Amino acid sequence: AQKITQTQPGMFVQEKEAVTLDCTYDTSDPSYGLFWYKQPSSGEMIFLIYQGSYDQQNATEGRYSLNFQKARKSANLVISASQLGDSAMYFCAMREVQTGANNLFFGTGTRLTVIP
Amino acid sequence: DGGITQSPKYLFRKEGQNVTLSCEQNLNHDAMYWYRQDPGQGLRLIYYSQIVNDFQKGDIAEGYSVSREKKESFPLTVTSAQKNPTAFYLCASSIGRREGRDEQFFGPGTRLTVL
Numbered sequence: 001a002q003k004i005t006q007t008q009p010g011m012f013v014q015e016k017e018a019v020t021l022d023c024t025y026d027t028s029d030p031s032y033g034l035f036w037y038k039q040p041s042s043g044e045m046i047f048l049i050y051q052g053s054y055d056q057q058n059a060t061e062g063r064y065s066l067n068f069q070k071a072r073k074s075a076n077l078v079i080s081a082s083q084l085g086d087s088a089m090y091f092c093a094m095r096e097v098q099t100g101a102n103n104l105f106f107g108t109g110t111r112l113t114v115i116p
Numbered sequence: 117d118g119g120i121t122q123s124p125k126y127l128f129r130k131e132g133q134n135v136t137l138s139c140e141q142n143l144n145h146d147a148m149y150w151y152r153q154d155p156g157q158g159l160r161l162i163y164y165s166q167i168v169n170d171f172q173k174g175d176i177a178e179g180y181s182v183s184r185e186k187k188e189s190f191p192l193t194v195t196s197a198q199k200n201p202t203a204f205y206l207c208a209s210s211i212g213r214r215e216g217r218d219e220q221f222f223g224p225g226t227r228l229t230v231l
């Protein structure tokens with residue numbers, strides 16, 4: 001089974017509007033972390049935001065926030081006030097603590113296009 | 117400036133040849149990782165190392181080899197046994213915390229093409 005599922009291959013948003021990118025995950029580990037990365041056309045992966053499974057509040061980092069719904073196993077990324085520079089691929093990833101390894105499991109990504 | 121460097125940016129290889137991709141970090145991170153990305157796909161883990169002189173296979177290690185002789189360096193060799201090596205290769209590093217936030221920082225990647 002896929003550990004991370006991103007069901008939106010592509011999304012469009014008008015500049016200055018907010019957009020939500022979906023991510024659902026599957027794990028039996030009670031302790032895990034969820035990450036979002038941005039990949040511009042240059043290819044480098046840029047870390048955006050982190051949510052721990054035991055965190056009580058939704059994570060926020062500037063214009064990025066995470067809508068964490070633990071019972072539904074979803075961790076959707078919300079980008080507010082979209083900018084042209086937000087056009088990129090966005091990947092959701094998960095790390096399971098009990099495995100003892102720090103590696104990440106990635107989803108297949110969502111391509112976001114910001115329209116002027 | 118602290119960061120991760122990968123070289124070369126583009127690499128062309130003939131079938132049957134081994135090739136080594138370089139990854140260096142000056143972030144003083146203990147853990148390092150190699151991922152492979154195919155077009156339209158997410159990243160898949162090839163190998164990772166949590167400490168010098170130790171490394172573990174990831175999900176798709178067949179046809180690849182690594183070494184970790186220095187904390188700063190984690191080179192990846194793509195051998196002739198790798199059936200379909202054309203891909204984008206990304207190296208990453210992290211502090212290596214066992215729990216909690218341990219975000220990985222990525223290099224700019226190497227695009228390997230087999231001719």
